[in-house]
Amino acid sequence: MKGIVFTTLNDMVEEKFGLATWETLLDKVHPENKGIYTAGGTYKDAELVSYVMELSKLKKIEPAQLIEAFGIYFFPVLANKYPVFLPEGISFKEFMKNVDKIIHVEVNKLYSDAILPAMSYEEPSPNELVILYRSPRKLCALAVGLTKGAANHFNVPIAIQHPICMHKGADHCRLEVTIEK
Amino acid sequence: MKNSDFVLEIETYKKARRRDKEARLVAETLLEDKTRELYVTHEELKKKYNELERYSSELELFLSIAKLSEGTLNLDKVLHFFVNAVCKLEKWPA
Numbered sequence: 001m002k003g004i005v006f007t008t009l010n011d012m013v014e015e016k017f018g019l020a021t022w023e024t025l026l027d028k029v030h031p032e033n034k035g036i037y038t039a040g041g042t043y044k045d046a047e048l049v050s051y052v053m054e055l056s057k058l059k060k061i062e063p064a065q066l067i068e069a070f071g072i073y074f075f076p077v078l079a080n081k082y083p084v085f086l087p088e089g090i091s092f093k094e095f096m097k098n099v100d101k102i103i104h105v106e107v108n109k110l111y112s113d114a115i116l117p118a119m120s121y122e123e124p125s126p127n128e129l130v131i132l133y134r135s136p137r138k139l140c141a142l143a144v145g146l147t148k149g150a151a152n153h154f155n156v157p158i159a160i161q162h163p164i165c166m167h168k169g170a171d172h173c174r175l176e177v178t179i180e181k
Numbered sequence: 182m183k184n185s186d187f188v189l190e191i192e193t194y195k196k197a198r199r200r201d202k203e204a205r206l207v208a209e210t211l212l213e214d215k216t217r218e219l220y221v222t223h224e225e226l227k228k229k230y231n232e233l234e235r236y237s238s239e240l241e242l243f244l245s246i247a248k249l250s251e252g253t254l255n256l257d258k259v260l261h262f263f264v265n266a267v268c269k270l271e272k273w274p275a
Contacts, residue, residue, distance in 0.1 A: 004209075039209035081210075109220055110213065 001045050002111060004077070006037035009051060012073045017059065028054045042113060045137060064141040071145015072152065079153055092154035092179065093129050096147065097121055117143065131175040138166045140173040147177060157181075238270035 013022045026035040029050040037043065056063045079086055085103050086095065100119040107114050117135035124130065133143050144160055151158040157180045164174035182190075245262040268274065 038205065040212045110216055 001043055001048050002039070002114065003037050003041040003043060004039040004081075005048060005074075006043055007039055008074050008077050009048070009070060010035075010037065011077075012070060013051075013055065017055075021055075021058065024058065025051055025054050042111075067139065067141035068145035068148070071142045071147075072149040073145075074142075075146050075149025075153060086153070092151060092156040092158075093123075095150060095154070096129055096131070096177070119143075127179045127181065129177045129179075131177065133173040133175060134166075134171065140166060140175070143173070143175060147175065235270065238266060242266040242270060 010022055013025065029047060031043070031047050033041075033043065052063050052066050055061070056066055059066075082103075085098065085106075090098075100121070104116045104119075107116060115136065117133055117137070117139070119134075120132045122130035122132070131143065131147070133140050140162065144162065147160060148158070159178045159180055161176040161178075162173065163176065164170045164172065166173050242263065245259050245266055248262075249256070249259040
């Protein structure tokens with residue numbers, strides 16, 4: 001998992017729960033690098049899972065809920081770092097479709113070792129976008145959080161249904177995004 | 182230590198920490214920009230290398246034709262030379 005995920009998780013935990021909570025997590029997780037994360041590095045997925053599990057135990061919040069909250073927090077960080085993917089005039093829906101078509105292609109150029117989810121889309125109506133998410137990491141909660149974060153950025157009210165999920169044995173997740181007007 | 186000194190010291194640490202964090206973020210952006218530049222340069226070099234390789238194969242082809250017309254090579258040798266040059270040009274196994 002790319003370093004920016006860890007540095008942002010660190011920021012979020014510090015901001016929402018305080019510096020001491022992050023220190024407690026480090027003590028529990030015992031990361032190989034002693035918690036010295038930089039955006040330039042790549043770190044074990046298992047470490048991220050451990051942070052989420054420990055934080056979940058500590059704060060009595062469901063792991064999926066924490067991951068989703070992280071996604072919402074992560075979006076503005078990415079938007080701020082890569083404004084090139086948010087050109088003037090682009091709509092929320094167009095942007096969401098670019099995630100697989102453009103953003104993940106560019107990520108692969110920079111980080112050839114990146115493991116990216118495969119996303120395909122269905123557009124049943126102008127106000128709906130269905131995202132079919134497939135990833136060995138099964139981080140659909142993160143996809144939901146990032147989508148909500150994107151909607152916040154665009155100031156577009158959305159609702160997300162998740163009728164098919166990899167965590168319930170399916171080979172993909174179906175995220176039905178409705179733009180509420 | 183007086184309470185006000187203690188608060189002042191904490192504030193100083195907080196300031197220093199924010200600065201260190203900013204420094205890390207700047208260094209990370211720098212690293213990413215350089216990585217991107219490197220990727221673009223690498224892609225351009227790869228393209229140029231392929232172009233040069235093709236140019237060199239074409240030259241070999243012309244040379245074989247020139248040698249044939251000059252009569253310095255017999256047809257058998259020129260054919261061999263020619264087939265090799267075409268294979269190289271089209272990236273076929275010789």
